[in-house]
Amino acid sequence: MKLLNRETEHLDRIYQYLKERQSTQQQDLWIPALWNTTDYTEVLEERGREIRVEAHSYLLHVIDHLLETASTEDHEAFSLEQSVMYTSLIRYSTAWDVNHDGEIESGTFLRFMVLLPMLKQMGVNVLYLLPVSKYSEINMKGDIGSPYAVQNMFELDPQLHDPLLDHMENGSLHDELRALVEGCHLLNIKVVHDFIPRVTAKDAAFLAEHPDWVYWIRLEELEGFKPPHIPELSFFEECTPDKLETVYRSEETHTFLQKFSPSPDQLNPVLWEQVKRISQQTGANLLRLVEEHMGITTSPAHSDWINDVQPIWTDITFYRLYKDTCPQVLPYVSENKPPYVLFDTIKCNLYPGEEPNQELWDYLEQAVRFYMSSYGLDGFRVDIGHTLPVPLLDHLFKVIRELNPHAILISEDLFNRNHRQAAASGYNMMLGSGWQVMSELTKPVLTHYVEELKELSLQAFACAETPDTPRITSRPGGVQLARAITVFNHFLPHGTPFITTGLEVNEKQPLNCGLADNTNGADIPRAFFNKMKIDWEHDGSMMDLLKQLQACKRRYQTKFRTQDCQVWGQTPDDVVIYTYEREGLTMLVGINLNMEEARLVDLADEGQPVFPYLKLVDSMESVQSGRDLEIVSGRMRWKPGQAVVLVSDPNKMEKEREGDEKRIDPVA
Secondary structure, three states: OOOHHHHHHHHHHHHHHHHHHHHOOEEEEEEEEEOOOOOOOOOOOOOOOEEEEHHHHHHHHHHHHHHHOOOOOHHOOOOOOHHHHHEOOOOHHHEEEEOOOOOOOOOOOOHHHHHHHHHHHHOOOOOEOOOOOOOOOOOOOOOOOOOOOOOEEEEEEHHHHHHHOOOOOOOOOHHHHHOOOOOOHHHOOEEEEEEEEEEEEEEOHEEEOOOHOOEEEEHHOOOOOOOOOOOOOOOEOOOHHHHHHHHHHHHHHHHHOOEEEEHHHHHHHHHHHHHHHHHHOOOOOHHHHHHHHHOHHHHHHHEOOOOOOOEEEEEEEEOOOOOOOOOOEEEEEEEOOOOOOOOHHHOOOOOOOEEEHHHHHHEEEEEEEEEEHHOOOEEEEOOOHHHOOHHHHHHHHHHHHHOOOEEEEEEEOOHHHHHHHHHOOOOOOEOOOOHHHHHHOOOHHHHHHHHHHHHOOOEEEEOOOOOOEEEEOOOHHHHHHHHHHHHHOOOOEEEEEEOOOOHHHOOOOOOEEEEOOOOOOOOOOOOOOOOOOOOOOOEEEEOHHHHHHHHHHHHHHHOOOOEEEEOOOOOOOOOOEEEEOOOOOOEEEEEOOHHHHHHEEOOEEEOOOOEEEEEEEOOOOOOOOOOOEEEOOOEEEOOOOEEEEEEEEEHHHHHOOOOOOOEEOOOO
């Protein structure tokens, strides 16, 4: 089947190419059986939890499914409040030994299309892509390097090309990404991408023309390079204006500032031109030649928080967004000081200069326009966006909304307390504090978190984990906790359920551990830097649970408003409950955080019973036997690590006793 129209132009071209090759180029493909959510029946072989299929036939079947099940939903009716977001690092999400040659093959744009029907079943309507741009191969972290070390914003990571499309006439990697976005749009899944406007690879592609867009240090200072420690200030303090003098009067700061150098075009213009010619003629890496012949290199990036213990980021450097020094800082530095980067200069939102680097600002605008016009993206998560100059961020958002008035704009801000500032900046979603809450799950912390969410001015990620945190399954409670907190998170006020790729199969290996690290700094494999695959063969996935949550969310949460949410104050130790009540309908979501002991809960609100209930979702199902909730002396027995969703709907109780929606009788 094919569907010729402008919305599927690139997808249709790939479909026709695969169709032509099907009869002449048979090729086996081994994939996890879990990926086959479209009932493909021509499986050639099953081995454990893998299946062998003919690649062209299988992919044609998947694309047919996308076309045949294209959503008829009203695109204008899209609501972040009712959304579920899935984040993917494409090279990792569908990485697999597809040839059974013993080597993990990188995930590709084409192969990720296989997962789209599965995402739709889980209720996903926003796909958030971690960086897919071409990234640097110098100073690589791990064995394959970080996707955040973007070398060229206008090129894509060549690993994401699928070899099945090698001989496609006039095809390009850009077409493959565009086809993926078209496939998402068929299912009414929006696509957002990481936009990285504050840092770039140390050997960024633009260096030859614009060496002054970044900061430089003397090469001899590279070993041991780190931001100054300020003994007068505490651990992890923000560089607010009242701390500037303390920072700049520090002896370590004075030493640190001596490490910087003018850019190579300013340091020695003649030698700079010679080095550029050598690079152009030989293809040698320009930054390596600058280091060899001029003795300087781009400055590694570091945290903007004072006395942060994070190691420096050796593969990236900060953009120099202003040509001059912020007026607030001028009293503390000499007039001829080379351009430098420090806690304050990173935060251009608080410490702007007076002379914008306009060519660089224009370049960032071009990148935004390119991503949206070339690929049809629906928005961005703005990496370290809270540090951008306010005029630059305002302008970029104006451009984005001119291209798409309904664009999704996600702030990386890590704390819910900054919600008003994020909303005022133009964001309609933020990362928020969920990552921190999950690292210290206690009743007081979780209760405060729910109360805080109710007051937010925009949506926040409701997540058990993010790409920057350890996996929830690596914390005490493991898979049981992962299932329970996923249930609890799915209905939070102003919370958009956020699924990090791999959560659905209880993956234990992290993408990164930059936030709430529980590894004690161990050098473990991380998908941001190492060739890895998700354990798609894991016994006991969360797929069925996520499908149940989606069905429940779609059916009931739309009936409530944020102001209908109440957190129960009087509950047993370790039990957190929040409810929505409106027009006689009640939905209750609760969790027992204790992984070892049960708790008895009186299901009454201020003495008023809220029975009878329907049980819609139970995190314990498929984990252990005993699916029915236990009632003891008129109270519900909440099992260790159990989370449930209950609904009381007096008008429909008699009609809804089928399937998993079992009535819970309050009488023991």
